[in-house]
Amino acid sequence: MANYRLTIAYDGSRYNGWQKQGNTDKTIQGKIEAVINAYEGADGSIEINGAGRTDAGVHAKGQIANVQLSKSGCANRLREYLNEYLPEDIRILQVEEVAERFHARLSAKGKHYRYSICNSPVSADVFGRKYEEYIKDKLDVDRMREATEYFLGEHDFSSFCSNKHMKKSKVRTITKIDISVLGDKLEIDFYGDGFLYNMVRIMTGTLIEVGLGKRNPSDMRGILEAKDRQAAGATAAAKGLCLMEVYY
Amino acid sequence: MANYRLTIAYDGSRYNGWQKQGNTDKTIQGKIEAVINAYEGADGSIEINGAGRTDAGVHAKGQIANVQLSKSGCANRLREYLNEYLPEDIRILQVEEVAERFHARLSAKGKHYRYSICNSPVSADVFGRKYEEYIKDKLDVDRMREATEYFLGEHDFSSFCSNKHMKKSKVRTITKIDISVLGDKLEIDFYGDGFLYNMVRIMTGTLIEVGLGKRNPSDMRGILEAKDRQAAGATAAAKGLCLMEVYY
Numbered sequence: 001m002a003n004y005r006l007t008i009a010y011d012g013s014r015y016n017g018w019q020k021q022g023n024t025d026k027t028i029q030g031k032i033e034a035v036i037n038a039y040e041g042a043d044g045s046i047e048i049n050g051a052g053r054t055d056a057g058v059h060a061k062g063q064i065a066n067v068q069l070s071k072s073g074c075a076n077r078l079r080e081y082l083n084e085y086l087p088e089d090i091r092i093l094q095v096e097e098v099a100e101r102f103h104a105r106l107s108a109k110g111k112h113y114r115y116s117i118c119n120s121p122v123s124a125d126v127f128g129r130k131y132e133e134y135i136k137d138k139l140d141v142d143r144m145r146e147a148t149e150y151f152l153g154e155h156d157f158s159s160f161c162s163n164k165h166m167k168k169s170k171v172r173t174i175t176k177i178d179i180s181v182l183g184d185k186l187e188i189d190f191y192g193d194g195f196l197y198n199m200v201r202i203m204t205g206t207l208i209e210v211g212l213g214k215r216n217p218s219d220m221r222g223i224l225e226a227k228d229r230q231a232a233g234a235t236a237a238a239k240g241l242c243l244m245e246v247y248y
Numbered sequence: 249m250a251n252y253r254l255t256i257a258y259d260g261s262r263y264n265g266w267q268k269q270g271n272t273d274k275t276i277q278g279k280i281e282a283v284i285n286a287y288e289g290a291d292g293s294i295e296i297n298g299a300g301r302t303d304a305g306v307h308a309k310g311q312i313a314n315v316q317l318s319k320s321g322c323a324n325r326l327r328e329y330l331n332e333y334l335p336e337d338i339r340i341l342q343v344e345e346v347a348e349r350f351h352a353r354l355s356a357k358g359k360h361y362r363y364s365i366c367n368s369p370v371s372a373d374v375f376g377r378k379y380e381e382y383i384k385d386k387l388d389v390d391r392m393r394e395a396t397e398y399f400l401g402e403h404d405f406s407s408f409c410s411n412k413h414m415k416k417s418k419v420r421t422i423t424k425i426d427i428s429v430l431g432d433k434l435e436i437d438f439y440g441d442g443f444l445y446n447m448v449r450i451m452t453g454t455l456i457e458v459g460l461g462k463r464n465p466s467d468m469r470g471i472l473e474a475k476d477r478q479a480a481g482a483t484a485a486a487k488g489l490c491l492m493e494v495y496y
Binding site for chain 2: 009010011059061079083088089090091092093094122123124125126127129131
């Protein structure tokens with residue numbers, strides 16, 4: 001057996017997210033597993049582990065997965081085979097043979113997500129429209145930056161999690177949040193040890209409300225303390241979110 | 249009567265180009281005219297003049313058009329109306345009231361087109377795949393830059409024109425061609441007083457053949473002198489081309 005690590009980029013627009021569902025056809029994981037099983041001549045028994053279960057419509061430039069295959073030494077051939085048979089909105093950027101203990105999700109130490117916004121009074125950008133949220137009213141970026149300070153460090157992020165039934169710890173550590181502005185484009189970069197279901201999108205939706213003057217930066221403290229999803233803002237649209245990198 | 253100048257961006261992927269055909273539904277001009285006629289309560293008699301007749305699949309970030317309307321003083325309202333009723337892959341960036349003599353095509357003094365290429369040994373970029381040509385084999389950019397020198401200045405570009413039946417002069421002046429490289433992305437920027445049918449795409453296709461070592465930079469001289477479409481290289485794919493700006 002040999003363990004392979006895959007670096008994957010995808011345009012999530014057409015998919016029901018990363019994680020395989022009964023019908024594998026409309027998920028990224030399902031598409032990749034189908035091609036890997038064909039490559040191995042397997043009957044569907046080969047499964048891949050993804051680092052992050054991106055939601056429907058969310059994109060990735062650096063998703064990581066690993067897969068156990070029968071033979072070693074076929075990293076480049078596997079990458080070329082995958083890129084030949086996968087749809088053009090899923091691309092395998094790299095395949096490397098790694099130690100047997102490497103597991104894309106369990107070994108991950110941190111992740112970098114980016115949320116992209118087009119903040120123009122005129123219109124959305126036709127070339128970015130599938131990859132960024134459009135907001136017509138002017139965002140006050142200084143207020144948004146001030147609000148991000150409250151998220152840094154270790155907190156219980158229950159207020160920023162859509163899954164009520166999750167019983168595991170909702171404590172996560174956010175190490176950095178950068179908001180960069182170029183013309184009418186905003187990029188919010190989130191770095192942390194892990195993110196709960198919808199966490200980045202709810203943080204972004206809340207930051208947008210701060211930027212629009214509907215909430216104050218200092219409200220973030222109370223929202224975190226409430227440990228209640230209802231206390232936070234709306235969940236920002238999936239299409240603006242992209243998994244940029246996974247750290248090991 | 250009042251004359252309005254429109255600055256237009258579009259993702260040309262879904263369209264049969266700029267110029268209205270019998271069936272207006274699948275052209276950019278047709279889409280915009282339909283909405284302007286609705287705005288004016290007209291029966292389809294209002295026509296717009298575009299600066300450049302971009303081909304099927306070609307994009308624009310700065311197409312210019314002008315249109316004569318009955319009332320002055322409604323530039324902002326027209327822009328908002330158009331952006332509300334046009335499909336999201338056509339956006340009106342600006343509407344200005346201009347002198348009556350302004351004509352988007354006849355008044356144009358020059359244009360800037362950009363051809364975008366992804367030159368990666370691994371795969372196309374999922375996020376750029378609709379807006380750039382993918383070339384797997386390494387392009388020699390220095391050779392391509394050398395070849396562009398032969399295009400500069402005033403020449404008869406018959407070899408770089410797909411329309412055999414065009415009887416007008418095929419003499420054009422190219423003022424500048426820049427090739428910029430960022431990682432595995434190439435952008436070829438063409439500036440000139442005007443461009444023949446398919447001219448930028450045929451020049452790009454020929455430059456790609458130079459970059460791949462299939463032709464020499466100095467071959468450009470003979471291709472221009474031949475005044476024969478067969479002498480030049482292939483027509484590069486439409487999706488890589490974008491009309492960036494029109495100069496007046």
